[in-house]
Amino acid sequence: MRLLQTTTLRLEEFFAGSAIDQRLGIPGIPKYAILSHTWGFEEITFQDIMGDITITRHKAGFNKVRDSCRQARADGYAYIWIDTCCIDKTSSAELSEAINSMYRWYKDSAICYTYLSDVLIHPKTSNSTHHPRHPFYTEDCMQYSSSPSYSRWFSRGWTLQELLAPVKLQFFDKNWNSIGMKEDHINAISGITNIDLFALNGGDLRRLSIARRMSWAASRQTTRIEDMAYCLLGVFGINMPLLYGEGATAFIRLQEEILKISNDQSLFAWKYPIVEFYQDKYSEDFKLQGLLAPAPELFRHSDAISQFYSETAGRAFPVSTSKGVQVEFLMCQDMGYPSGLVYLAMLNCPIGHVPGR
Numbered sequence: 001m002r003l004l005q006t007t008t009l010r011l012e013e014f015f016a017g018s019a020i021d022q023r024l025g026i027p028g029i030p031k032y033a034i035l036s037h038t039w040g041f042e043e044i045t046f047q048d049i050m051g052d053i054t055i056t057r058h059k060a061g062f063n064k065v066r067d068s069c070r071q072a073r074a075d076g077y078a079y080i081w082i083d084t085c086c087i088d089k090t091s092s093a094e095l096s097e098a099i100n101s102m103y104r105w106y107k108d109s110a111i112c113y114t115y116l117s118d119v120l121i122h123p124k125t126s127n128s129t130h131h132p133r134h135p136f137y138t139e140d141c142m143q144y145s146s147s148p149s150y151s152r153w154f155s156r157g158w159t160l161q162e163l164l165a166p167v168k169l170q171f172f173d174k175n176w177n178s179i180g181m182k183e184d185h186i187n188a189i190s191g192i193t194n195i196d197l198f199a200l201n202g203g204d205l206r207r208l209s210i211a212r213r214m215s216w217a218a219s220r221q222t223t224r225i226e227d228m229a230y231c232l233l234g235v236f237g238i239n240m241p242l243l244y245g246e247g248a249t250a251f252i253r254l255q256e257e258i259l260k261i262s263n264d265q266s267l268f269a270w271k272y273p274i275v276e277f278y279q280d281k282y283s284e285d286f287k288l289q290g291l292l293a294p295a296p297e298l299f300r301h302s303d304a305i306s307q308f309y310s311e312t313a314g315r316a317f318p319v320s321t322s323k324g325v326q327v328e329f330l331m332c333q334d335m336g337y338p339s340g341l342v343y344l345a346m347l348n349c350p351i352g353h354v355p356g357r
Contacts, residue, residue, distance in 0.1 A: 001105065002086045003032050003079035004049070006069040011049055011086065012079070032079040033072040034109035036162035036169075037064065038152050040117060043084040067176050068113055081105060096242045103161045103234020112166035114159075116151045119173045135171070135179050136192065154192050157222035157231040163189070164199060165234065194219075194303055205235060209307040209349060210258060211266035214299035226250040228296060237261070248294055255292045256320040263317045264307040265327075266349040270298040291325045308348045 002011045014029040042060035049056065056062055065082060072080045087098045106112060120139040136150050153159050163169070163182075171179035182189065186200055195216050199205060205213060213235055222228045229250035230242060238257045243250065258267060270293040293299065318327035329345035336342075 001029055001081070001101070003030070003081055004065075004069065004086060006033075006072045006078055006080050009049065009053065009065070009069065011046075029108070030079055031077060031110045032081055033068075033075065033077045034081045034106055034112050034166070035064075035068045035083070035115060036106075036112050036153075036159060036166075037115040038117065038156055038159070039084070040064075044082075046085050046088040047090075049085045064115065064117075068115065071113055071172070071176060075111065077110060081109070092242070092244075099230050099242060100233060100239045103165050106162055106165035106234075107167070109166055110168065112162065112169040114153065114162070114169055114171045115174075115176075116153050116171060116179070117174050118153075119151050119179070120175065121173045121177055121179055134188070135185055136188065139174070150192050155220055157217060157220045157228055160216055160220060161231065161234045163193070164195070164205070167202065206237070209266040209269075209305050210236070210262065210264045211269045211299055211302035211305040211349070214267075214270070214293075214296050215301075215303040217296040218300035219297070229254040232296070251295060252292050259318045259320050259325070264349065265318070265329075265347045266302070266305045266307055267292075267318075268327075269302050269305050269347055269349060271301055272298060291327065304351050305349055306352065308350060 001015070002013050004011055016028050040061060044056060044059060044061045044065050048059065061084065065085065068082065069080055072078075083098075083102075088094050116136070118138045118140070119136060121135065134148065134150075136154065138149050138151055140149075166182075169182040171182070171185070173179055179185075182200070186197060189195070190197055190200055193216065196208075196212075199208060214232075216235075217228070217232055220228075222231060224244065225247050226242070226244055232254060233239065236254070236258055238254060238261075240253060240257050243253075246253075255267060268291050272289055318325055320326075329347070331343045331345055333340065334342040334344050
């Protein structure tokens with residue numbers, strides 16, 4: 001893991017110590033702050049930090065690096081991790097390792113600074129009389145718009161794990177004015193993201209159904225389609241290789257990996273928006289769908305589904321094979337169809353009883 005020295009702006013590499021090293025007092029990774037943000041113009045890269053710093057200082061993204069280091073120093077941290085410059089993204093192996101480790105890195109940080117570049121809590125002038133001030137409304141919304149809009153940070157795929165993982169998280173506006181800690185705005189954040197308080201307060205995500213966790217990503221976006229799957233690895237405790245160029249297959253692979261560690265059938269509790277019920281005849285352009293969802297957005301209405309707990313062994317775990325998903329369902333015939341060929345599969349997951357709601 002590379003960390004940026006907050007005084008010299010030099011990168012240093014550290015390795016996690018073993019249990020024996022810790023007992024012997026051998027240092028591993030030092031305490032560090034970590035930055036959560038949305039990417040903008042001329043972000044500072046690994047190559048910029050390793051190159052001529054006098055040139056790097058003139059790039060638009062340098063101020064964000066400089067100011068985050070300044071905040072970390074003020075809080076007593078000698079190191080900070082910033083995704084734009086602490087990963088050599090020209091190395092596919094290093095990028096894969098970093099993305100598979102990122103949830104843990106945010107969780108292990110001493111504090112996460114969440115920088116909202118489109119929010120200004122103390123504007124010099126404001127002509128807005130449309131709606132009351134909200135800590136996460138965008139600057140443009142506050143001044144010019146009659147309808148509120150929240151910071152772009154709340155709509156990005158990667159920031160989901162950056163919201164959930166850190167033990168301590170502090171928000172800042174574009175001028176690095178503190179907006180407060182996560183716990184100060186916990187109800188507002190829950191309302192914006194549809195993430196329940198149990199998860200936002202650090203509850204064990206494994207207690208929440210797969211469908212529930214998928215629903216958190218339903219309205220989020222990533223620049224690359226593969227990242228919509230890769231940004232969810234930590235949320236589901238999954239490690240898998242990255243294959244940029246595979247497109248939507250990445251999300252199918254993610255679900256196949258989830259099948260290996262969970263028998264929670266809420267994974268199949270998603271809804272295709274253009275298909276309501278079984279039909280005897282479909283249009284020629286209709287494409288059959290398998291058990292696995294093609295995208296997280298199809299879990300948009302699955303937020304109230306919980307996983308089924310049982311003291312006794314239930315049906316066999318679903319298995320992904322070369323021919324598809326092999327799974328056992330309780331089946332019943334749908335008598336509404338005269339052909340007698342239509343059956344309903346009962347998912348082993350109830351609606352409601354989500355922890356923390």
